[in-house]
Amino acid sequence: MSSHVVTPGPYRATKLWNEVTKLFRAGMPLKKHRLHFRVYMNCFTASAAVDWLHELLKINSNFGPEVTRQQTVQLLKKFLKNYVIEDVKGRRGMEDLEDNSQLYRFPSTSPRKTIPNCAPVLRKKSISMMDKEGFFKFRGSKKFNKKVLENVDPEMQESPTESALGETKRCRELTEEDIQVIWKNVTLTHLQKLLGSGSLDDVLDPAQVNPQFIVYNMMKVNKHGVVSLEDKKEDLPHWVLSAMKCLANWPKYNSNQPSYPGFERDVFKTVSCYFYSLSQPLLTYQYYELFVNILGLLQPSLERVAIEALQLCTLLLPPASRRKLQLLLRMISRMSQNMDMPRLHDIIGTRTLLVQTFNRCVLSCEEVDDLDELLATRLLLFLMDHHQEVMQVPVYLRNAVEDHVSYLKSLNTCPGPGVVMPTYSFCRQISTQEFEEHKLSVSQAALTDLLENLINDKSMSVKEKKQKLELFQKEYPDIYLKRFPTMESEAQLFADKPKIKPPMLLSIKKPNVFSIRN
Known part of the structure; x- marks a missing residue:
């Protein structure tokens, strides 16, 4: 059930869909099952599929351990709708899927989605x-x-005027634009x-x-690092802001607040209904693909990079959206850590409920995306845990601009x-082909210059130069062959070097050896 991380790039959501469906089809165990006195080969029950896919998503680095069983059921429903699976009688698409013993199988056709050309x-x-x-x-x-x-x-x-030709050329001043x-x-x-x-x-x-x-x-x-809006009409209504403060500071916000059983659930419903009523998610439809690509950085070794990237991405948001996002993240982060907060759901824990409630309010696609909920859940969980750093104004950016x-x-x-x-x-x-050709020509030109500098370096000994030329020839034989097309051209490089004199001993005349024959 191992998988690779789908790296940032265009159409990442589609690539993730193809990755999950490929792993599911390749790893889901198929067995023989009996239904209504009939035997079906190579199939599986819905509950078995939920079990297996749930474990896959939890250990998959693209999604994470916070994926719930209910979210897995929802994904399997989308599998059925998109013909990734079908029931054993060949029905698919319109049929619904539940976490039960209903039998399903894989159709013969490929469920992969087509990725458009970049x-x-x-x-x-x-x-x-x-x-x-x-x-x-x-x-x-x-x-x-x-x-x-x-x-x-x-x-x-601009075209120069006649008067400008006789004057000292001055650059125009920088405008606000x-x-x-x-x-x-x-x-x-x-x-x-x-x-x-x-x-x-x-x-x-x-x-x-x-x-x-x-x-x-x-x-x-403001002093808390939250965006302040000049147009108060774009801000949160006072009754929503009051409800959010109540939940964030529970139970110390207001001693005069009602104390009837279930009051906190009514307040929570008020806040969630407001965010669901917004015309688009807080991260906006415009930046959906951008934030989906940031998800590719949510790895332990890249955590700091992800935080810095999210800092910059959230600066692109309309100020009203950024302010609402900041206040929402503060509220749900405090609620998830508040041990005094009463349970807001009879079964689901507070942290899980908060994520399931607000994930689509933070990130969703304008067109229906099959992995919306899973991707939004992963991003919201990261934002909850790192919202103070993510929503911090990056000082280095201001310094770079000012410099x-x-x-x-x-x-x-x-x-x-x-x-x-x-x-x-x-x-x-x-075109992409022209870009690749340009990239290749630039790199080859740089290597050619490197070879010439090596040849013309007079401070290098002959032995050292020969060693480096041999290494260059081994690494870049094509470029080396263009410079030295024949052995003679290569030998000419060292032709003017002085030859080593023969040893002195060879020039000394041998002494006469005494012989008994004389």
Whole structure:
């Protein structure tokens, strides 16, 4: 029942579905069963399927041990609806599935979902602010100004006027819009780095990211780190906020609160009904694919990376959504740890109930997704346990933006009139094949330069140079063959080296040896 981690990338939810169905079909034990005086081969009961699949999901690193049996039943119902399984009489789709002794089997057709072709990657035409490392390594580099300005895309330059030709060329001042774009680009660049992806285009539309939200979520926070809304109409209604405070601080919130049996359940129902009434989940439909990919980082060794990625992702949310998410996570985290909180359900524990109640209020897909509940459960559990760190304003992000803005403002002269400040990334679409060819040509050019530097290095001894050339030839034979197509061309490299003189002993004349014959 082992599985591999489905790494971040486009259509991760579909890949997870295919992974689960593959493991289920490959590992679910099939037996002979009797039903209504008839024997059915290679089938299984619904209860046996629930048992086996439940254990699989709990040990699967993509889902985790918090998966409940009821969630497993719901997933099997989706298996039946999507023709992953069918009952032994061949009925599927419309039939319902319960945790009982009903018999099911695997149909002969494959249940795998088709993964669409990924969108073409973006290739940068010039050095830009979206350079993967540039934001965090330039730190006032003296070479940055000249290198960037020499590579500004000519299409982005303004036509010079006659009066400008005779004047000292000055860069235009940064506008508020420029600074907001810097905020956006810094955030997305670092997020791309954390996800280990060459591009975010497959999981996020950068054009839909509002930089004003990022700036607001960074700057407009109260002393508790929660976003403060200027428009109170977007805030939680006072009666919902009061109910949430009551549950979060139970039983110390208000001594005048009612004390009738079941009061806490009524308050909890009030809060849950409000969040269910929202038009979309708190993480928004727009960022569903992005947060599903963050789930790929929820491994013990990548916990810090996941927290940092979630910090940046939640900055992209509308401020009203971020505030509601913060307050909800605070409430359910305190409730799950409060030993004085009465049971809110006769059977289900408080922590499990909280997750089952609010998981789809936090994350769900606009179109029906078969793994929505399982994915939302895993993400909400992580947010509950790490909400203080995740919802913290990242200071390093603010420092990176401020350093970058200060450096751009310090640039006084430009190489040409009307050159736009290199604040944006200028890209054009290319095919995946062209991208791979470009990547190969760049790496080969770098290796060719390395070989030439090795050949021309005069500080290296002949012996050491030969050893390194032999190693290079072994690792990169194609590039080495282009440089030395024949043995003669390779020998010519050391032809001008002085030959070692013969040993002195060979030039000494041998002494006459005495012979008795004389």
